[in-house]
Amino acid sequence: MGASEKTAAGVSTLPLLPQDILVEILSKLHAKSLVRFRCLSKFFYALTVDHAFGVMHRSLSLTLPSRAGILISISSSRSSPAYYTINFSEQNPRRPGMLQANRLAYLDAEPFLKGSLRSSFDGLICLSTPNGDVVVCNVSTGQRISLPRIQFHSPHPPSTRALLEFDSQSKRYKILMSTWMFDQVLEFKYWILTVGADKSWREINFSSSHPFSPLDSYPYPSYCDNSVYIEGIIYFYNWLAKDDYTRFHIVAFEFGSESYSLIPFPAEVSSSSSQYDPSNYVLGSFGLLQVDGGRLAIVLVHKRGGQFYMDVSTWEKSKECWEKITMIIPLEKSRAIQQSVRYTTNHVGEIVLLCKNSERFSILVYNLKSEVWRQFDVGGVEFPFVCHTDVRMYRTRDNVLSLE
Template sequence: METAKRARPRYDYGERRPPPELPSFPPEIIREILLRLPAKSIGRFRCVSKLFRSLSSDPAFAKTHLDLSLRNDAFPSGRTRLVVNYRHNFYTVGFDSIVDACDGIRDLGAVEIPQSPVMSNLVSSYDQDDLWIEVVGSWNGLVCTINEEADVFLFNLTTGESKRIPSVLELLNSGSKRGKINRFGFGFDAITDDYKFVALVTGDVLNASVYSLKTDSWKWVGDLRYVFDDNDDDGLLVNGAIHWVARCREDGRRVVVAFDPTTELFKDMALPDQADDCPHAHRGFLLNKLNGRLCMIYTCRKHDDFWVMNEHGVASSWVRVRISVSYDFMKPLCSVRNEEETLMQVNGKLVLYNFRNDTSTSLVLKAVQLHGYFEANTYIESLISPNSYGRA
């Protein structure tokens, strides 16, 4: 019986079969899809096509993406990260790893960040062991750092972009004011969409100078009636204002000083009535935040309590919180599980504290052993570029 001949293929045997056509979406659909992805994933897609690169590099797209991610509570792991500064190296820890710690996994997965410009600028003139780099603050994914030469950089740790801020020393050397840099602060003006860096300069009086990322310039904003004697900590950004603990020059009264980046004005707020009852001769205070609220922590000897301001600017809303951990240094970092548990830096360790059960668990970073001093802060992942702001 004769076998039926197979039909000849429509292509020659020496040719490749044409690939199936890829689905094609309008640019506006691609944009909507990308807007709903984590910032790090979008960054990886930049090499896929010119359209992806164009969208992810667009400042308007970055702002829309940030706004959507901040409003999307379903994906906190795509936003919050921990950055640890240890021996001049930076490590980041994802939110998922912190959540896992709540389930008994004590090791936090850490990723080292390549050496930053703020570090490399110093390598030629300093011994590595003598270097220090400090995180002044972070907002909308931009992390502000400073080194001992007063070089200030804005980083986006997600995209790897950075920008050097002109030194305030140039302003001091070119003007009539003279003095020593005393404190720093980093904040955001939501009205003008501008990132601002504040330098407090001690001379005959305390002066304040503000740098604007939009204008890429410094300006003096006035003389202040405060003096600092507690510590050399930088300003804390809470509720839109940058805060320090200081004393009023006229009467020596200790207050919380708040700088508004929008109005560029200073105001002071009262400390808790009982805070100065601390028995230590050299008592001091450090400002921090817990679940978005201003809190004040002792920096003298051992304490098992701290203060939280439940309503910003209202002195009567200060509440004392007692914990089962005695500390010389304590810094709340971020909360998980509906604020039941809080990641904190306590006495040179990372600790997960459960406020409901009043218990704590020590955590470790994978791939790095923390011995001695380290600095931990939080930031959010975003596509905001420090180089997308020009002169207004």
């Protein structure tokens, strides 16, 4: 029997296995492999596009380090964006302590990627251009869909920002579009689209007394990292209040009810971010993360004298207040911190710092419970970069769900 005959025979006997065993086997495969399985038969196609199977596959991804990692976006005014993924289970065998960055080559030539990546969730990325074009892409499988375009009736081009998250009530992904346009007066509008269900955007109306915008245009992007999703709510900074840090707040938008509330910004973080003090300065940005099993946190790295520190302020819902802890970054670890810092968390909830200098990236990982730091160098990223480079970092994981 030839190789092709053996393969065909093996495939034909798989559906004869008990379904629960077959589902368990397939759930342990990477999303990219499962997409290839869809072409084998109607049976495999139906199974791998089943929503319940996709949810189980994503849940399992949280427990398997090989199926979770981080996504890095690198862009500048002079070059197209470059995208890399890093997996914490893939250390370079020849260089202990080095993680290998893998270039997402299939994204390089896509024209839509010249838009802005400012939202990532569940292994999906959402890119939007200022004129309202929105594309959602599955990092694992390469699938992408273009969403309907909103027709804006304004003599001046609008500015838009799209945020992608999951609605736990409808069990679907939704996108919140925030737009502002100038037609004699500055006007803010908000739209919702359910991916795979809505054929057009739905405008939602909020009180004009508290408009919000997640837009983070120059010169403010260095002060903000990505939004964060926790239990059906997406949290992001309201940049309409950026000029007055005493009024600066966080927007908590609930996708199920399509409503929002406001959380005050920690006064200590506001003052340290807005005032220049040569003896105590902030390095780059403050990150918005989910830590310690589901709490909202603001993370900030700063330097006082010759010592680096990391502040973690967590929002206590029951007390409606922020609680802050400060930890010292060990001297041997702090040498990796030079130009800028970006923040995210990994699959076990540890805080991940991406540190960039002129020659390389380094990653610092901090465990809040054990209070242990780890450090990795990052290999595989092309250097040097041109000036004005914008670096973003997001948590990602395997996702087999179809976007249709």
